[in-house]
Amino acid sequence: MIIYFSATGNCKYVAIAISEKTNDKIQSMIQLNNSKEYTIQLEEKEDLGIIIPTYFWGLPALAKEYLTKMHIETKNKNPYIYAVSTYGTTPGGSIQIIDEILKKKGYRLNSKYSLRMVDTWTVEFDLTKEENINEFTKDTTKKLDTIIKSITEHKNEELTEKTKGKLFYTMAQFAYELERKTSNFTVDDECISCGMCAKDCPVNAISIENEKPVWKNDKCLICFRCLHRCPTFSIEYKKKTRKNGQYTNPNITVFD
Numbered sequence: 329m330i331i332y333f334s335a336t337g338n339c340k341y342v343a344i345a346i347s348e349k350t351n352d353k354i355q356s357m358i359q360l361n362n363s364k365e366y367t368i369q370l371e372e373k374e375d376l377g378i379i380i381p382t383y384f385w386g387l388p389a390l391a392k393e394y395l396t397k398m399h400i401e402t403k404n405k406n407p408y409i410y411a412v413s414t415y416g417t418t419p420g421g422s423i424q425i426i427d428e429i430l431k432k433k434g435y436r437l438n439s440k441y442s443l444r445m446v447d448t449w450t451v452e453f454d455l456t457k458e459e460n461i462n463e464f465t466k467d468t469t470k471k472l473d474t475i476i477k478s479i480t481e482h483k484n485e486e487l488t489e490k491t492k493g494k495l496f497y498t499m500a501q502f503a504y505e506l507e508r509k510t511s512n513f514t515v516d517d518e519c520i521s522c523g524m525c526a527k528d529c530p531v532n533a534i535s536i537e538n539e540k541p542v543w544k545n546d547k548c549l550i551c552f553r554c555l556h557r558c559p560t561f562s563i564e565y566k567k568k569t570r571k572n573g574q575y576t577n578p579n580i581t582v583f584d
């Protein structure tokens with residue numbers, strides 16, 4: 329089984345690419361979390377793959393919470409478990425955090441991978457230019473092939489980019505908590521009241537009131553799915569993201 333968290337499609341793309349070679353089924357952590365399915369049942373020889381994006385050198389809050397609550401049910405004492413962290417600039421401590429969570433459950437990551445893809449944190453990154461997208465993705469296909477080969481051969485290896493020390497990635501998690509305020513989002517008059525943002529939100533943080541999105545929770549994942557998927561690009565974060573454009577993985581059409 330492969331479980332993934334994906335706001336804008338990169339991790340879902342990776343999950344699908346791996347599953348095409350391993351024949352493992354894929355499951356969205358967002359859906360598993362919403363239906364409170366915390367038990368992951370593995371056949372005796374079944375592998376477990378965990379695919380997540382890097383957020384503030386760590387994990388999206390929902391992924392961290394889900395992995396912490398997750399219970400692995402298997403007759404195999406040592407199932408082959410691997411994790412892939414996608415990232416744009418540095419995977420920080422995202423893989424180490426998954427390993428720490430699994431160790432507390434008596435498991436360990438056999439293999440650790442990171443994969444550079446387009447950085448969807450458009451507070452900082454300009455995704456309006458094709459050359460910027462190409463720079464992020466120039467090594468993605470080759471590295472993904474290497475990762476898939478390693479997984480299918482059940483290798484025990486670490487193919488990660490430079491990671492950060494524990495002090496750095498622990499501090500970055502405080503920064504994530506500070507940024508997660510929904511009051512940072514605004515919507516402009518181009519909004520057509522389609523309701524996609526509310527329907528799409530992984531943590532149901534948005535409702536439509538007087539034909540406009542209202543962020544009803546204090547905190548969200550700041551996954552930017554609402555901002556990147558808005559058909560009229562009406563949603564902005566801290567008035568910093570408009571100039572940098574929208575991005576979702578071009579191979580993905582269903583965001584679950």
Ligand SMILES: Cc1cc2nc3c(=O)[nH]c(=O)nc-3n(C[C@H](O)[C@H](O)[C@H](O)COP(=O)(O)O)c2cc1C
Pocket residue numbers: 333334335336337338339340380381382383384385386414415416417418419420445446447448449549550551552577
């Ligand atoms: C809130 C947020 C924080 C992010 N933080 C980091 C980061 O610390 N380091 C990094 O390299 N990429 C970071 N990214 C980029 C994502 O990890 C990357 O674009 C990922 O592939 C997105 O996966 P998805 O499309 O499956 O959601 C961040 C993106 C978001 C939305």
